[in-house]
Amino acid sequence: MxxxxxxxxxxxxxxxxxxxxxxxxxxxxxxxxxxxxxxxxxxxxxxxxxxxxxxxxxxxxxxxxxxxxVAVAFQDSRLLPWLRVLDNVELGVRPGRGRAALEEVGLKGRERAWPAELSGGEQQRVALARCLVRExxxxxxxxxxxxxxxxxxxxxxxxxxxxxxxxxxxxxxxxxxxxxxxxxxxxxxxxxxxxxxxxxxxxxxxxxxxxxxxxxxxxx
CATH class of the missing domain: 3.40.50.300 (P-loop containing nucleotide triphosphate hydrolases)
Incomplete structure (x- = not known):
């Protein structure tokens, strides 16, 4: 290392x-x-x-x-409002890992939600999940x-x-x-x-x- x-x-x-x-x-x-x-x-x-x-x-x-x-998280979650939560998480990476990342951040079951339906804290959880899938x-x-x-x-x-x-x-x-x-x-x-x-x-x-x-x- x-x-x-x-x-x-x-x-x-x-x-x-x-x-x-x-x-x-x-x-x-x-x-x-x-x-x-x-x-x-x-x-x-x-x-x-x-x-x-x-x-x-x-x-x-x-x-x-x-x-x-490298993954970057900002003060603004920077989610794309026209994409559902799972699609935001998997944007730019191979599909299939987003669900596990959302479960890690406590958002299992919210994969099909729109960003506007989430609280500010939930949006930041999605942003962290988006970082996680990039390992x-x-x-x-x-x-x-x-x-x-x-x-x-x-x-x-x-x-x-x-x-x-x-x-x-x-x-x-x-x-x-x-x-x-x-x-x-x-x-x-x-x-x-x-x-x-x-x-x-x-x-x-x-x-x-x-x-x-x-x-x-x-x-x-």
Whole structure:
């Protein structure tokens, strides 16, 4: 097995004259869950899109080593409204594996439903099932729970934890939620001034310290 699932070396990305990522290095081990924090505009989504190969509208340089088997989950489930749930899950892959993936995310029996018939949490479950059928070695998640209510977020945290324990992909989760990062990740990374300013095991991550690194004051 390779020593890393992702290796980013000297990554620089700029929009017009504004440098968003500046000579950034990052390594993610196989099966490791990394949470990426940062203030708004710090480059979190830019880094994720670079790793996913979706940053065609920016200029930059650097080296990226990424597995071929990559799946991406966004804050918006991005389901196609004219396709039923099972067809959304199996879009672009060989039919026949979608039903098992839907059962894994707790949606057995909803294969013929339309996306509009699902709640926001159920739509995100479908999005996770769509990732699962690709058997990814790397799962990239860009604030996938940001639009959900608190109770649904907790349920989705439990589901993601269970799926990651079973399938063992490397995970890069972009989030603005410090508590979510500490709860879910093996490791927490904070972007500061276009580079990684903090990188530590989640078990050693202190909420107050992380908030301070993000420039957020904590009331006494």
């Amino acid at each position: 390779a020593a890393h699932a992702v290796r980013v070396t000297g990554l620089t990305r700029a929009f017009q004259e504004r440098t968003v990522l500046d000579d950034l290095d990052l390594t993610i081990a196989p099966g490791e869950f990394v949470a990426l924090l940062g203030r708004s505009g710090s480059g979190k989504s830019t880094l994720l899109k670079a790793i996913a190969g979706l940053d065609h509208d920016v200029t930059g340089s650097g080296e990226l080593e990424v597995p071929q088997e 990814p070695r790397l799962l990239l998640a860009d604030e996938p729970f940001g639009a959900l209510d608190a109770l649904t977020r907790i349920k989705m945290h439990d589901l993601l934890r269970e799926l990651c324990a079973k399938h063992r992909p490397a995970v890069l989760l972009v989030t603005h939620d410090v508590d979510e990062a500490i709860e879910l990740a093996d490791r927490v990374v904070v972007l500061q001034e276009s580079r990684i300013g903090l990188d530590l095991p989640a078990r050693d991550a202190d909420r107050t310290h992380l908030l301070s690194a993000l420039g957020i004051g904590v009331a006494a």
